[in-house]
Amino acid sequence: MAGIAAAKTLTALYLSTGTGGSQTADPVAARSQMGFSLGWHIILACLGVGLPGLVLFAEWRGWRTGDPWYQLLARRWAKALGVLFAVGAVSGTILSFEMGVLWAGLMDHYGSVIGLPFSIEGFAFFIEAIFLGIYLYGWDRLSPRVHLLSGVPIVVAGILSAFFVVTANSWMNSPRGFKIVNGRLTGVDPWAAMFNPATGPETTHMILAAFMVTGFLVASVYAVAMLRGRTDRYHRLGLLIPLTFGVIMTPIQIVVGDWAARYVGSEQPLKLAAMEGLNASGRHVPESIGGYYAGGQLHWALKIPDGLSLLVHLSPNGYVTGLQSAPPDNRPGLITLIHLSFDTMVGIGFALLLLGAWLALAWWRTRTIPPSIWFLRATAVSGIAAVMAMEAGWIVTEVGRQPWIVYGVLRVANAVNPAPGLSWGLVAVVTVYALLTVVTVYVLRRLARNRPVPDAPQESDVTGYKVV
Amino acid sequence: MAITLLVLMWISVTVYALLAGADFGAGAWDLLSGRTGPGARRRALIEHSIGPVWEANHVWLIFVLVLMWTAFPPLFAAVSSTLYIPLTLVALGVIARGSAFAFRKAVTELWQQRIFGAAFAFSSLVTPFFLGAIAGGVASGRVPPGLARGDVVTSWLNPTSVLCGALAVLAGMYLAAVYLTADARRTGQPELAAEFRWRALVIGVVTGLVAAAGLIVVHSDAPRLWAGLSGRALPLVALSGAAGVASLALLAVRRYLLVRVTAALAVAAVLWGWGAAQYPHLLAAAPGLTVAQAAAGRATLQATLISAGVGIALLAPSLAWLFLLFQRGRPVSPPASSSPAEP
Numbered sequence: 001m002a003g004i005a006a007a008k009t010l011t012a013l014y015l016s017t018g019t020g021g022s023q024t025a026d027p028v029a030a031r032s033q034m035g036f037s038l039g040w041h042i043i044l045a046c047l048g049v050g051l052p053g054l055v056l057f058a059e060w061r062g063w064r065t066g067d068p069w070y071q072l073l074a075r076r077w078a079k080a081l082g083v084l085f086a087v088g089a090v091s092g093t094i095l096s097f098e099m100g101v102l103w104a105g106l107m108d109h110y111g112s113v114i115g116l117p118f119s120i121e122g123f124a125f126f127i128e129a130i131f132l133g134i135y136l137y138g139w140d141r142l143s144p145r146v147h148l149l150s151g152v153p154i155v156v157a158g159i160l161s162a163f164f165v166v167t168a169n170s171w172m173n174s175p176r177g178f179k180i181v182n183g184r185l186t187g188v189d190p191w192a193a194m195f196n197p198a199t200g201p202e203t204t205h206m207i208l209a210a211f212m213v214t215g216f217l218v219a220s221v222y223a224v225a226m227l228r229g230r231t232d233r234y235h236r237l238g239l240l241i242p243l244t245f246g247v248i249m250t251p252i253q254i255v256v257g258d259w260a261a262r263y264v265g266s267e268q269p270l271k272l273a274a275m276e277g278l279n280a281s282g283r284h285v286p287e288s289i290g291g292y293y294a295g296g297q298l299h300w301a302l303k304i305p306d307g308l309s310l311l312v313h314l315s316p317n318g319y320v321t322g323l324q325s326a327p328p329d330n331r332p333g334l335i336t337l338i339h340l341s342f343d344t345m346v347g348i349g350f351a352l353l354l355l356g357a358w359l360a361l362a363w364w365r366t367r368t369i370p371p372s373i374w375f376l377r378a379t380a381v382s383g384i385a386a387v388m389a390m391e392a393g394w395i396v397t398e399v400g401r402q403p404w405i406v407y408g409v410l411r412v413a414n415a416v417n418p419a420p421g422l423s424w425g426l427v428a429v430v431t432v433y434a435l436l437t438v439v440t441v442y443v444l445r446r447l448a449r450n451r452p453v454p455d456a457p458q459e460s461d462v463t464g465y466k467v468v
Numbered sequence: 469m470a471i472t473l474l475v476l477m478w479i480s481v482t483v484y485a486l487l488a489g490a491d492f493g494a495g496a497w498d499l500l501s502g503r504t505g506p507g508a509r510r511r512a513l514i515e516h517s518i519g520p521v522w523e524a525n526h527v528w529l530i531f532v533l534v535l536m537w538t539a540f541p542p543l544f545a546a547v548s549s550t551l552y553i554p555l556t557l558v559a560l561g562v563i564a565r566g567s568a569f570a571f572r573k574a575v576t577e578l579w580q581q582r583i584f585g586a587a588f589a590f591s592s593l594v595t596p597f598f599l600g601a602i603a604g605g606v607a608s609g610r611v612p613p614g615l616a617r618g619d620v621v622t623s624w625l626n627p628t629s630v631l632c633g634a635l636a637v638l639a640g641m642y643l644a645a646v647y648l649t650a651d652a653r654r655t656g657q658p659e660l661a662a663e664f665r666w667r668a669l670v671i672g673v674v675t676g677l678v679a680a681a682g683l684i685v686v687h688s689d690a691p692r693l694w695a696g697l698s699g700r701a702l703p704l705v706a707l708s709g710a711a712g713v714a715s716l717a718l719l720a721v722r723r724y725l726l727v728r729v730t731a732a733l734a735v736a737a738v739l740w741g742w743g744a745a746q747y748p749h750l751l752a753a754a755p756g757l758t759v760a761q762a763a764a765g766r767a768t769l770q771a772t773l774i775s776a777g778v779g780i781a782l783l784a785p786s787l788a789w790l791f792l793l794f795q796r797g798r799p800v801s802p803p804a805s806s807s808p809a810e811p
Contacts, residue, residue, distance in 0.1 A: 079574070086570035089523050094559035096533045100548025101555050104615050107537050108545030112764030115538025116771050122527065122534045123779030129523040130786045137520040138793060153786070188764070190771045417549040419616035425556045432560050436567060443571045450576050468519065468573065 027416045029423035030102040035398065036426075037094055039391055040433050044088030046390065048128075049162050049207065050214025051081050052154040054242055059151070063144050068457040069234050073241075075139070077218075078467045080447060082136050087440055089129065094429070102422065106405055106415040109185060113178050114168045116190035121164035128157035139467045159207055166206045170198035173397070174267050175406045197267055201260035202397075208253040209390045213383075215246025216352065220383030221448075223376045234453050236369060243379060246386070247356030254349055258311075264400075265312040268407060269321035271400035274332045275342040276308055277301065281322040285309045289343055293335035296324075332402040341392040341399075348389035355382055469773055470763035473539040476776060477532055478743055482736050484528035486643065489636070489735070491522045493644030495565060495592020496637065497667065498585065504578070511585070513660055514644075515573070517651045520794045522569070524787065526562070538772050540762040542613060543750045547602070550611045550618035554598040561595030564588075593637060600636030604629030607742055608690035609752035618753070627689040631682040638675040639735050645671055646715070646731040650724040654795075661724070669719050672731075676712050679738070692752050696745025704744055708737035 055077045062070030096118075100107055131153040138147060171177075177193030179186050222238035265272045273279075276288055277298035287307025291300040309318035323331050332338065355378050362370040369375070401407055405415040416422075454461045494514045501507035501514070537544035548555055564587055572584035601624040605611055608628035611618045623629075645668035652660035687694045697705055711734035718727040751757035763769065 083570050083574050086523065087567045089526065090563045090566035093526070093530065093562050094556075096530055097548070097555050097559040099533075099537065100544050101552040101559075104545040104549035107541055107548075108615060109541070111537040111541030111544060112539075112768040115534060115541070115764070115768065116775065118534040119538050119772055120775045120779070122530050123775070123783060125530065126524065126527040126779075126783055127786055129527050130783075130790045133520040133524055133790055134793060141793070186765075188767050190768050417552060417616055419549055419552055419620050421620065422552070425552065428556065428560060432563060436563065439571060440567070443574050446576075446580075447574050 025413065025416045025418040026422045027413050029426045030416045031412065033422070033426040033429050034095075034098055034102055037091070037098065037429055037433065039394065040437070041088065041091040041095060042390070042394065043213065043387055044084060044091055045162070046210035046213040047081075047084050047217070048088045049158040049210040050245075051077065051084065051218070052132075052151060052158055053211075054214065054218060054245065055081055056148065056151045056155060057241060058237075059148055063148065068459065068462050069237055071462045072453070072457050072465060073234065073237055075462065075465045075467050076448075076453075078136060078139070079465075080444060082132075082468060083440070083443060083447065085129075085132055087436070089125075091433075091436070092125075100417075101425070102417055103405070103415050104417040106410065109410065110178075110406065112185070113175075113188055113190060113193045114171050117164040117167045117171075117194050121161050124157045124160040124164060128154055128161060131157070136468050140463070162207050162210060163203045164194075166203045167194045167196075167199050169397070170202040171196050172404075172406050173202065173401060174198040175409050180409075198263060201256065201263045204256050205253070205260045205393070208249050208256055209386075209393065211249045212246050212253060212352070213386045213390050215242045215244075215249065216379075216386040217242075217383035219243035219246060220380050223379035223382075227373070227376050227380060230453075232453075232455065234457075239379065240369060243359065243382075246352070246382070247359055250349065250352045250356050254353060257346070257349065262312065265320070268401070270323060270326055270331060271338075271396075272312070273321055273323045273325075274335050274338040274400050275396055276320075277335055277339040278308070278320060278322045279324050281320065281325050283309060283317050283319050285318075285320040287311060288339070290340070293339060298339070329403065332400055334399055334402075338396055338400045341395040345389045345392040345396065348385045348392075352382060352386065352389075355379065469766070469769040470539065470759055473535060473763075473769060473772060473776075474759055477535040477539070478740070480528050480531040480535065482739050484525070484532060485636075485639070485735060485739060486732050487521070487525040488528060489596060489640040490643040490647050491518045491525055491640075492565070492592045492596045492637075493640030493642065494518050494648065495569075495589050496641050497644055497648070497664075499589030499593060504582070509657070509660055510663070513648060513652055513655070513657065515569075516655070517648060518569075519573070521790065522566070524790060526566070529562075535772070535776075539764050539769060540750060540759075541764060542757060543762045545615060546613050546617070546751060546757065547606060547611055549616040550620060550623050551602050551605055552616075553620060554602050554605075554624045558595055558598045558602070561591045561598065564591035565595060596636040596640050597633035598624075600633035601625075601629035603636070603742070604632030606751065607632065607693050607746065608686075609692055611751055612753040613751050613755065613757040627685045628693070631678075631685045634678060635675070635682065635738075638671060638678060639738075642668060642671045642675050643731055643735060646719070646724075646727055649719075650728060653724055665719055665722070665724075668727075668731075669716060672712065672716050672719070676709075676716075679708075679712075693742075693745055697741060699745075700747075701741040701744040704737045704741035708734050708741060711737060 055074055058070050058077060059074035061067065062074055131150055134142075135147070135151045135154060138150060142150060171193050174196040175193070176196040177189040177191070181187075219239050219242040222235045222242075225235050226239060261272070261275075264275070276285075277291065277293040278285060278288070279296050279298075284306050285308040286303040286305050287310075288298050288301040288303055290302055291298045293299070306316035308320055309316050312318050312320055323335070355375075358370055358375060358378075362368060362375075403411050403413070405412045451465065494517065498511055498514050501510040533544070536547075568584045568587035568591065572581050572588060575581060575584065605618075605623040605626070605628075608626065610623040610626065610629075645664050649661050649664040649668055652658070652664055683694075683697070686697065711730045715727050715730040715734060718730060746752060748758045748760070749756050750759060750762050764772075
């Protein structure tokens with residue numbers, strides 16, 4: 001692969017100019033800070049992608065049917081959206097800063113290759129912010145039709161933002177659209193970089209994950225309320241709309257997840273090997289579930305004979321690459337973490353599929369939410385579970401790509417900002433985010449409690465609830 | 469094409485300074501609005517004015533960053549690696565400001581509104597200072613090309629940076645006071661308009677004096693910048709001064725809408741004066757980095773320009789609708805007695 005040669009020349013370039021691998025560089029602090037702030041922001045980003053659609057749906061139903069429950073639901077969700085979007089917008093800002101503050105080496109060399117999707121994402125996010133301002137602050141100023149229409153760009157731009165920003169990450173997994181000749185970057189084609197082999201599966205997987213996180217997370221709030229005895233129509237709708245949304249996405253996501261895994265198998269075989277804790281390459285490779293990796297092998301795992309060969313190649317004789325095929329310093333570390341994260345993601349995905357089947361069955365037979373308390377309990381934890389699955393997926397993608405920041409081209413150690421004292425930034429960011437987490441959760445809970453839902457909403461209850 | 473993108477980036481810097489700078493300034497005025505009771509009307513006006521627009525205004529900063537790293541990657545890498553401390557502080561300040569503002573609106577109890585209000589106002593004061601300090605570090609030639617080649621402390625803790633930080637805070641407050649004066653009159657609150665008119669006059673004079681005194685600082689601390697400002701950029705410096713004086717006169721005769729233009733011009737002229745003084749150098753520190761040296765390849769510049777063109781075509785009408793919708797707004801409803809932050 002041209003990438004390996006590129007990596008060598010780049011390493012040489014770094015050594016000759018003395019900017020890379022200096023003693024002060026602190027890749028661990030930089031990775032921790034990036035992982036932490038990205039892992040935090042991504043939950044808000046998911047809600048920013050998924051929640052506007054739910055709000056619009058409730059508003060549309062309320063408008064068409066005149067049902068005050070839908071109208072109230074739309075207003076209350078919109079108020080929460082306002083808070084969540086603000087926190088999401090500002091927690092996303094720090095990521096743009098970190099691209100240079102932490103990864104100056106990456107941007108110095110490859111900013112011109114992967115900058116384009118960020119620029120386009122900037123426009124999409126701008127449109128999103130503008131129309132969110134119009135939508136929230138225009139709630140009682142615009143006619144219902146215009147107001148509803150003013151929400152549509154938020155949904156579209158939110159999905160596009162997610163698409164473009166994930167293409168930048170997909171490029172880090174499948175770097176395309178450039179050549180390295182004599183240590184110099186040439187032949188840059190930013191469109192080819194943006195639409196690389198990882199783009200399709202990765203962006204689709206992420207956008208569906210955002211929908212699932214939103215659906216199950218919002219539904220879980222109402223499941224908790226119903227477990228506490230609030231089983232009125234407002235709470236049933238609050239549970240049913242987002243849960244249905246999440247449930248519809250789940251089987252699609254499982255198929256897309258399979259597509260993503262096949263991509264990893266063909267483009268990043270070492271990542272797949274880490275996901276499976278597979279040391280030796282071979283045929284008839286079993287699918288391993290659970291266990292831990294130590295001393296070059298996976299212990300205590302449940303093995304399904306020929307499973308992995310079948311999954312990757314649809315043939316028990318399929319050849320799968322193991323970790324041993326690469327020199328030790330080109331292999332990812334933390335194999336147990338990657339393997340168990342992968343299992344967690346897949347396991348939760350199938351558990352959510354079962355939850356959806358339960359709902360679908362009950363709805364088909366009796367047109368009701370399953371009356372079992374266990375259904376509500378399962379829904380109550382489904383939100384956290386969906387977030388865990390999404391975070392586990394990111395751990396697989398990011399930790400599984402190590403030691404590369406740009407797969408096969410640039411090592412993390414050579415991309416980090418060599419300035420001294422980066423670990424203090426990590427301390428500051430973790431402190432601020434810990435505080436932000438506590439306060440955000442607290443404020444959202446106050447939002448729900450300050451204005452209890454009336455038992456039978458009148459029109460004044462709906463119009464009296466101010467979104468901003 | 470590199471020049472076009474540089475101009476586009478600098479327009480974004482200018483718009484960010486004029487709009488988001490004023491949002492920060494409004495937050496600083498929130499801090500100085502006095503005790504809870506008497507300050508309630510002022511805080512309500514501030515919240516009413518910036519509420520619908522601050523998130524959109526904030527995005528101009530994101531634009532500056534993405535345009536910089538796409539079109540001029542070595543510039544972005546050099547600036548962000550050397551100045552990573554103030555940049556991290558700006559990012560944390562942005563987080564504190566935005567979330568505290570959103571939280572204050574969402575809670576109803578006074579003590580909570582006070583805490584979030586204090587966080588909002590304090591971060592509104594601190595964040596533009598560090599942004600100015602970053603500009604001062606670049607303008608005074610303390611950021612050499614390359615990764616973290618400059619001093620990570622003195623690159624932003626130096627006379628020019630402190631001056632620029634102070635100017636950023638003051639200019640934001642000045643713009644905010646000018647904008648709020650007209651907002652107060654439009655929403656039918658003449659007594660508030662009079663209050664903000666006085667604030668604008670006072671802070672306008674202070675800003676002018678600091679800027680004039682700052683020329684002495686620049687003269688001794690950043691001779692190359694001084695040479696540029698007193699040479700090629702002199703017309704822009706003079707324009708800024710003239711617009712500043714004109715603004716004070718317009719405020720005195722209560723031409724509140726016209727003064728928005730001149731006040732914005734005074735601030736914008738300083739930014740473009742800095743740009744003109746430094747051009748074609750993006751980084752003045754030896755060995756220097758010119759536009760041509762920093763610019764990305766042709767394909768990247770072309771793709772960025774195309775997407776910027778499409779983006780602007782979508783953006784302009786949306787943005788126009790947002791501002792028109794809320795600039796033709798209804799009067800502010802009187803604040804409830806127990807909730808100073810609710811408009």
